Amino acid sequence: MKNIIYKVAFLTLVGTVTLSCENEMESIPNDRLTIDNFYTSEGDFRKGVDYAYDAFKVSGYYQNDQNQLIVPDILSDNLIQNPEGRRSNNSAYVFDIFAGISSVTSVYGAGYAVASRANIVLSKLGNLPAGSFRDNIEAEAKGIRAIAHFDIVRRFSKIPTQSADAGASMGIAYIESFDPYIKATRDLTVNQVYDKIIADLTFAEQKISQTATVGRLTKAAIQGMLSRVYLYKGDYDNVILWGQKSLASSGSVGSIANFKNIWNDTSSDGVLFKILNSSVENVKTGSCYNQTVAGEIKSEYVVDFDFYKKFKDTDIRKSAYIQTSKFTGKNYNNVIKHRQATGKPIEAVDVKYLRSSEVLLNVAEAMFKKGDQIGALSLLNKLRKERYSDFVTGSESGVELLDAILLERRLELAFETDRFFTLKRLGMSIQRSNFGPQADGSGNPASVKNLDAGSYKWQLPIPQSAIDINPGIKQNPGYN
Structure with a gap:
């Protein structure tokens, strides 16, 4: 029953999932051990953190047409569409940006999936004795969590230097624990989100030995x-x-x-x-x-x-x-x-x-x-x-x-x-x-050819599926 709760809770949290629903947060790759009977040895924790690194490779981050190695360049001025191609990501290219366009919204679900894997590891740290190994595991997990949230916030919120009002504008949910019942909200400002990212990274910098x-x-x-x-x-x-x-x-x-x-x-x-x-x-x-x-x-x-x-x-x-x-x-x-x-x-x-x-x-x-x-x-x-x-x-x-x-x-x-x-x-x-x-x-x-600096489209839309499942997640201004 608990495994089912974990799966449903994550869907409630972000409203979209880009990984296998059967395996997400339930097992380490190549085995069927659930988190209820895992995380009992140093080897388990090493696998758990590596599992979090693996989440960067899923669709929504660096796989297939939603691959983030190309989307930010499509949205800018480095590339031009080739008429000989399949016209993939065309909506992003012509700035026809809306809450249902997967290529520009995919990092929302993918990023929280990465963070959730890191948070599962952090939730089990009490199973490790104090010492350098535990410090390093905690540092890596918090570093991964910070990177995932950074990738979300720079896409879906303003960047602090972008405008005079950016720092006080709406940020994202910063998920710091694995709670099966949590419902994310966007109550933090952009500056507060950045402060949490920096706190995770500075902790990681002090403790990491990898x-x-x-x-x-x-x-x-x-x-x-x-x-x-x-x-x-x-x-x-x-x-x-x-x-x-x-x-x-x-x-x-x-x-x-x-x-x-x-x-x-x-x-x-x-x-x-x-x-x-x-x-x-x-x-x-x-x-x-x-x-x-x-x-x-x-x-x-x-x-x-x-x-x-x-x-x-x-x-x-x-x-x-x-x-x-x-x-x-x-x-x-x-x-x-x-x-x-x-x-x-x-x-x-x-x-x-x-x-x-x-x-x-x-x-x-x-x-x-x-x-x-x-x-x-x-x-x-x-x-x-x-x-x-x-x-x-x-x-x-x-x-x-x-x-x-x-x-x-x-x-x-x-x-x-x-x-x-x-x-x-x-x-x-x-x-x-x-x-x-x-x-x-x-x-x-x-x-x-143009996207004005003041356009609301610089803040990409939250996936509509996330809002449908969790109305506490506010949509960015400008998107209906």
Whole structure:
């Protein structure tokens, strides 16, 4: 009976589930042990936390057409729809955003599913003796919970730096315990949600001892995550503090010699945290961008030509991220960043959730905002040295320096979910180009080119199914 209650309660909590209803929160993968008779040994807890990591790989996060490796770029100005594709995610692309569109609402259910797995582990901590192992398990679980809530809040609520009223606006439910009877509400403000995320991450940073793999959280990864969260919050002193700590222990941004190998999963140089994939799981993380048809790349979306031109030929990222090739006789600039796996199906690449290069760019932007242009330029040059084969030390200052930092951010984190949120947190409008989808910019341009900075659509809609099941979850303004 208790297992049934757990399942129903989760449906009540978030109103949507993207995992198997039979197995969700009831068993560890590959066995049938329920949580009533599990979590009695260190091995059980290790499996439980790894089960929470696994939840990032489900549909709604990094699988299939709802894959979040593409949706934020579709919503911004990095991509243009390819008429040769299936028109997947078309509603998101034309900003016809509504509460029933799965690609923009899927992280709501998927994120709470991740958090629930972490909370189950936390609810059983009393079964472990005090000590470093228990501290590390608690740290990892709280770190996972924080990341899941962060991914929800940046999509479905305002970002603190987005506008003057953002911090006091409606946040999300922050679920800190596994309670079968809880009904979520959105009583917290955005600032209060961010404070809870930061509290979980700072606890994790203090207690974590995990160092084994980039497939699990480490101290450097949590420090880097804190730099990201504080950047969204606009607390630039703490961006610098935590970002520098992360870079002090994991300072490589991925050398120019290793950079291409990061994307075929033969190197983790500069990767702080990634979602591991395997041949057995074969989560097709790259299929949201394109598929192989008769030996050719058939892309759903291709690189906008105006953006493509910003990649210099001497930039290692150009060939690592993009391949120009023909499909049905026409040339397209295809995104290959997530379809280069070695030793497993090419689309089953690991998801690079956080890299040191982003942390460096976070710190550089924060230093600029705090008036330390020398420090910001030094970090920017450190990154550019590892990206351009003809690197020459830059000397920008003032607005030109900020523009250079933001350009490198766009180039570095292209097709990694960043662009939509960068524009959102900076309070900028989306302005797409007048170019068409073909490799030389020819063809029909995007039919919808703009999204004003003041549009309610920057806050994605809560899934209607969640509200139908739990009326205590308020819908975002603007959605009927």
